[in-house]
Amino acid sequence: xxxxxxxxxxxxxxxxxDLNRVATLANIETLQLRELSFKHTLSTRCLAFRHExxxxxxxxxxxxxxxxxxxEQQSIPFTNSLLAKTFCITHETPLVAIHPDTGKKxxxxxxxxxxxxxxxxxxxxxxxxxxxxxxxxxxxEKLSNNSLVIANQALDLAEYCDLLEFFxxxxxxxxxxxxxxxxEPNPSRNFYAPAHWYIAEWPARYFELLDHFESNPxxxxxLTGVRKCFRDLYDDLYSLENKYSxxxxxxxxxxxxxxxxxxxxxxxxxxLSIVSDEVKTESTYISKEQVAKILGCRVSRVNxxxxxxxxxxxxxxxxxxxxxxxxxxHNFKNKLSxxxxxxxxxxxxxISAYHARLLFRAVIIKPLLRPTESNRDWLIDRSEADKLVxxxxxxxxxxxxxxxxxxxxYTFSKVNFANLIKSMLSGAIEYCYKPDxxxxxxxxxxxxxxxxxxxxxxxxxxPSEAIKLLNTNKNAIYDxxxxxxxxxxxxxxxxxxRPVKMISKASIANxxxxxxxxxxxxxxxxxxxxxxxxxIDGCCVNLYVKP
Numbered sequence: 001x002x003x004x005x006x007x008x009x010x011x012x013x014x015x016x017x018d019l020n021r022v023a024t025l026a027n028i029e030t031l032q033l034r035e036l037s038f039k040h041t042l043s044t045r046c047l048a049f050r051h052e053x054x055x056x057x058x059x060x061x062x063x064x065x066x067x068x069x070x071x072e073q074q075s076i077p078f079t080n081s082l083l084a085k086t087f088c089i090t091h092e093t094p095l096v097a098i099h100p101d102t103g104k105k106x107x108x109x110x111x112x113x114x115x116x117x118x119x120x121x122x123x124x125x126x127x128x129x130x131x132x133x134x135x136x137x138x139x140x141e142k143l144s145n146n147s148l149v150i151a152n153q154a155l156d157l158a159e160y161c162d163l164l165e166f167f168x169x170x171x172x173x174x175x176x177x178x179x180x181x182x183x184e185p186n187p188s189r190n191f192y193a194p195a196h197w198y199i200a201e202w203p204a205r206y207f208e209l210l211d212h213f214e215s216n217p218x219x220x221x222x223l224t225g226v227r228k229c230f231r232d233l234y235d236d237l238y239s240l241e242n243k244y245s246x247x248x249x250x251x252x253x254x255x256x257x258x259x260x261x262x263x264x265x266x267x268x269x270x271x272l273s274i275v276s277d278e279v280k281t282e283s284t285y286i287s288k289e290q291v292a293k294i295l296g297c298r299v300s301r302v303n304x305x306x307x308x309x310x311x312x313x314x315x316x317x318x319x320x321x322x323x324x325x326x327x328x329x330h331n332f333k334n335k336l337s338x339x340x341x342x343x344x345x346x347x348x349x350x351i352s353a354y355h356a357r358l359l360f361r362a363v364i365i366k367p368l369l370r371p372t373e374s375n376r377d378w379l380i381d382r383s384e385a386d387k388l389v390x391x392x393x394x395x396x397x398x399x400x401x402x403x404x405x406x407x408x409x410y411t412f413s414k415v416n417f418a419n420l421i422k423s424m425l426s427g428a429i430e431y432c433y434k435p436d437x438x439x440x441x442x443x444x445x446x447x448x449x450x451x452x453x454x455x456x457x458x459x460x461x462x463p464s465e466a467i468k469l470l471n472t473n474k475n476a477i478y479d480x481x482x483x484x485x486x487x488x489x490x491x492x493x494x495x496x497x498r499p500v501k502m503i504s505k506a507s508i509a510n511x512x513x514x515x516x517x518x519x520x521x522x523x524x525x526x527x528x529x530x531x532x533x534x535x536i537d538g539c540c541v542n543l544y545v546k547p
Contacts, residue, residue: 044241049078051158052245057165059083063106063113064095071118079140079157084164084192087129087137094127096120132196133189136164150202153250162247167195167209170233174212203254210258214265223318224266226259226275238274259283264315264323285314285323294329295336304375305332310368339368340385342378348385350442355417362418364388364425385441391425392446396433424448460491460502469508472517472541477503479539483532486511516544 039047046055064080066088079085080095087094097106100123106113139148143157155163171194198205214229222228237255242248256279259268267287268280291311292299305311306322311332313322340348345365346356359365360378365388369379421443423429430449436442461469463477466486470477480486487507490499521528521544530536532543 042241051156053158054162054165057083057161061107062097063108063110064097065106065117066091066093066095067117067121067124068093071121079144082140082161084136084161085140086133086189089138089141093124096124130193132193135196135200136192150199150250153246155246159245159247162242162245163199164192164195166236166247166251167198168192170209171195171198173232174209174216203257206254207258207262210255211262214263224321226263226266226268226272229265266317267321284326286326286329288322288324291324291329295333308369308375338382340380340382342380345380345385348382348441350439350444358416358418359421362422364418364421389441393433395425395427396446397430397449420448457491457502460489460504461508462500462502466503466508470511471519476539476541480511483537483539485515485532485543514546516546518542
């Protein structure tokens with residue numbers, strides 16, 4: 001009824017003409033006719049048959065017709081006006097868009113279109129149709145009454161057209177094509193065909209497209225950033241016109257997934273307000289400042305980890321910004337949770353920081369970080385300390401009694417603590433293991449066994465030993481030394497850092513042969529001459545001359 005008129009195509013679709021007159025001629029209600037017209041919802045979208053289409057996906061000016069369908073139904077389906085529709089699946093024939101006789105494009109003003117269309121059947125020639133084009137046309141016909149589900153997102157006919165338009169447009173932007181317009185019948189077949197593979201292989205092909213734009217940015221005015229790489233695509237995805245389209249929700253979720261997992265050409269800054277916070281907080285690549293925040297340290301500390309090779313820069317941008325992989329940072333943070341400072345390691349092994357430093361410098365415990373010109377701190381993996389304790393336990397002697405002062409004796413003998421541990425590990429010095437349940441990692445559990453050089457001195461005895469030999473007290477021993485009855489000499493031993501006063505055994509023997517103590521007298525006191533005592537020379541005990 002609306003063919004053979006001089007109205008522009010859009011006026012026909014949107015009912016921008018005298019509907020009352022047409023309703024009278026068609027013998028129907030004006031309201032019924034008005035319900036068939038399209039309605040503008042946004043500047044780029046219109047409502048048609050309960051679906052909201054992008055107006056650029058509809059061919060308002062030209063007509064595409066299947067002569068077989070028209071002969072049977074005497075009507076042109078709305079789907080034929082979709083730019084992506086090029087083939088009739090039912091009759092396996094291409095849609096006719098050019099008048100066979102005049103060679104001109106079919107429009108709503110083509111003369112006698114309704115009358116001549118069925119007569120064009122003999123003039124239809126079969127064409128080779130590709131897999132992608134066939135799949136698109138099949139889907140367009142199915143979606144008239146059904147929906148398509150992609151990644152749990154249900155899409156109707158209009159939203160499927162949104163996907164086709166989006167992928168066809170940006171595929172051409174990315175890879176170029178001989179197709180200069182989608183409004184010509186044959187070029188439109190090539191224009192939309194690539195879009196099928198993006199939908200069929202979702203989201204892999206979509207990510208490949210985004211990766212192409214990351215490597216070949218759309219904009220040239222910036223150094224880095226999301227808008228440099230994806231300028232037009234980004235604007236299209238987040239346009240308010242497309243906010244309620246399920247297809248664009250799917251596209252945005254895929255885009256944000258790519259930003260989170262793969263994007264490495266810039267930082268997802270907080271100023272990028274349109275992108276969800278989840279994407280920015282979980283993005284794969286992060287800046288040095290974000291690394292410092294995750295590790296809970298200063299940026300200078302991050303620089304130190306990078307210099308020392310503990311943390312690797314994944315990529316450096318054109319503006320000299322270093323990017324790190326979030327997973328690498330979290331792995332490093334987990335590694336740091338098992339690391340110790342020099343003070344912590346010393347406390348862990350129950351030794352002094354000085355002794356711990358000796359072990360690090362001798363590489364008995366291998367540190368992760370050591371002081372350099374740019375670093376003054378030590379960093380030790382706890383497993384290295386555990387490894388040392390395990391080795392010492394494995395090499396310890398069984399069922400041997402040892403003096404707990406042995407470690408000090410080696411120290412006083414000028415044996416370096418690191419060398420002592422090395423000798424214990426190599427077997428040069430034997431030691432025993434006495435477990436400590438309260439401090440299971442303490443090195444005090446490992447006690448060296450005294451060697452031959454630690455045997456008692458054959459010429460001297462200590463004051464404690466002299467007490468037993470003379471059967472008196474310590475004060476008396478020191479008084480005897482002071483008064484000259486015993487001969488003493490300061491000798492360096494292995495149990496104290498300074499020389500100690502030792503009494504010669506010859507002096508002890510001489511004392512026993514010439515002097516007696518009160519408890520050693522066998523005869524009446526009058527028979528003995530008192531040589532020393534409190535009232536004579538201040539000695540704390542009485543000393544008598546042997547008769």
